[in-house]
Amino acid sequence: MSLFTDDIVSFKSVLRLSYNFLAGRNYLKKKKFTDKKKLVGIALPFSDLVFAASAIPVFPIRMEQYKIHNYLSALGSASSLFGWNVTSKLLGFAKQFDVLNILDNVLDDVIHTINEKYNELYDLGIKNGVSNDFCYGITNLTGMFLSKGKNIDANLNYSIRCSAWNKYSESLKYIIPNSKQIWIDIPPRNLGNSVELLEENIKNAISELEELTGNLITDNSLRKQFQLGNQIKKIYNSILRNSCIDDFYPCNPATFAEILVLLGLSFQDLNSDAQSYLENITQLQNEINERKRKGIGMDVSKMPKLLITPVFGGWEPETHEILYKLGARTIYADWLIFKFLEEIPSSNNSDPIEEYAKFLMNITTDGIGYDQNALTDNYMNSAKELKIDGxxxxxxxxCHSIANCYTLLRNKIKRNLEIPTTVMSFNKIGENIEQTRTRLEAFMELFIY
Ligand code: SF4
Known part of the structure; x- marks a missing residue:
């Protein structure tokens, strides 16, 4: 029997998020060829400007063809005929006859399907000459562009304080020579006139997006997009800061960890449709609350809460399953830690370009910018906020940037939080699972009181 024996089919929102992630290829084809929209590649959650230009942001792995779980594709076809409400009622009915628990595996299957694709694209990157010295994330991103990058009209690059990342971004002009490369250089430090410089860089990128799409990006269109993004961030934040630290989960913790994985992956391009993403994540929050209200789910008060981070550059997805079997629950919260969930002020009298510049600067100086002190402080603050036990x-x-901060982090946590920490090394999905298991078993010994 599967570990994931939860009533996942009644999480309509999760099924929709999964379906929209995996069915991206057809959706994007329609947008490009029927609606004549421009597709703009992005990596990391940097979709705002693209949406504001009425173009379609795409995290390139979503252009791939996936083997979609039969039930999920049936659901996708049925939902276009009957709508999602009727479809999920039908699924609820089907569940009564699901003696093999096939439906319970839908989400697990989605995550495995995506991870298989990650590895396939990693191999493609290596085959095409990416050096073994690059991290998993950069290698499979290169693979993504090699595989389907020719379909995008432009790529929006943000320079961050990781030289390997910037080198990879530079290489895209050779990998997808027919797509326009648009750059936003983020100054590495907030000194003197850095924010003003960044504002200029954002304005240039906006002009290029306008030229590409033929659409004007006004202050109003930017504010509208920020407001939409802020609503999504508010809910994402609430799921991490409230639902994850509750002693009662709306499903078992392994399934909950998979929901967090799905959110983390799909948040990058909002499944290319911000409005529909907002509806889905709102519904997810409602479903979580509703299940708790009805007492559907699991008492997790005795299970230590463990934060695994960073995972955006690649990690072993079996980890949360192993931890669940060992009696722990897993939290993934990279976008919160790296400041991507900070809201962007969007009132009528705000200057949206200045606010966006400050948002990006904050990500660089306090989030993903790899100042070791700021980054380790962030980890500490997030650990406190999320009330984690390890x-x-x-x-x-x-990785020669984030990966180097572990010693400093361990010492700070030891001094200030007094919770256990451990380190796992990661190279590629599926490698070293036994080593990971052994390390986690030893780590879990620390929680046997
Ligand atoms: S910070 Fe590390 S994991 Fe992230 S892109 Fe740079 S090298 Fe890769």
Missing amino acids: MIFNQVFG
């Missing part, structure tokens, strides 16, 4: 640091092979 931290598992994911040390990605080939």
Whole structure:
């Protein structure tokens, strides 16, 4: 029997998020060829400007063809005929006859399907000459562009304080020579006139997006997009800061961890449709609350809460399953830690370009910018906010930026929080699972009181 024996089919929102992630290829084809929209590649959650230009942001792995779980594709076809409400009632009915618990595996299957694709694209990157010295994330991103990058009209690059990342971004002009490369250079430090410089860089990128799409990006269109994004962030934040620390989960913690994985992956391009993403994540929050109200779910008060981070550059997805079997629950909260969930002020008298510049600067100086002190402080603050009982640091092979901060982090946590920490090394999905299991078993010994 599967570990994920929860009533996942009644989480309509999760099924929709999964379906929209995996069915991206057809959706994007329609947008490009029927609606004549421009597709703009992005990586990391940087979709706002693209939406404001009425173009379609795409995290390139979503252009891939996936083997979609039969039930999920049936659901996709049925939903276009009957709508999602009727479809999920039908699924609820089907569930009564699901003696093999096939439906319970839908989400698990989605995550495995995506991870298989990640590995396939990693291999493609290596085959095409990406050096073994690069991290998993950069290698499979390169693979994504090699595989389907020719379909995008432009790529929006943000320089961050990781030289490997910037080198990879530079290489895209050779990999997808027919797509326009648009750059936003983020100054590495907030000194003197950095924000003003960044505002200029944003304005240039906006002009290029306007030229590409033929649409004007006005202050109003930017504010409208920020408001939409802020609503999504508010709910995402609430799921992390409230639902994750509750002693009662709306499903078992392994399933809940998979929901967090799905949110983390799909948040990058909002499944290319911000409005529909907002509806889905709102519904997810409602479903979580409703299940708790009805007492559907699991008492997790005796299970230590463990934060695994960073995972955006690649990690072993079996980890939360192993931890669940060992009696723990797993939280993934990279976008919160790296400041991507900060809201962007969007009132009528705000200057949206200045606010966006400050948002990006904040990500660089306090979030993903890899100032070791700021980054480790962030980890500490997030650990406190999320009331975690232990931290598992994911040390990605080939990362010379984030991965280096573990020693400093461990010492700070030891001094200030007094919770256990451990480190896992990661190279590629599926490698070293037994080593990971052994390390986690030893780590879990620390929680046997
Ligand atoms: S910070 Fe590390 S994991 Fe992230 S892109 Fe740079 S090298 Fe890769």
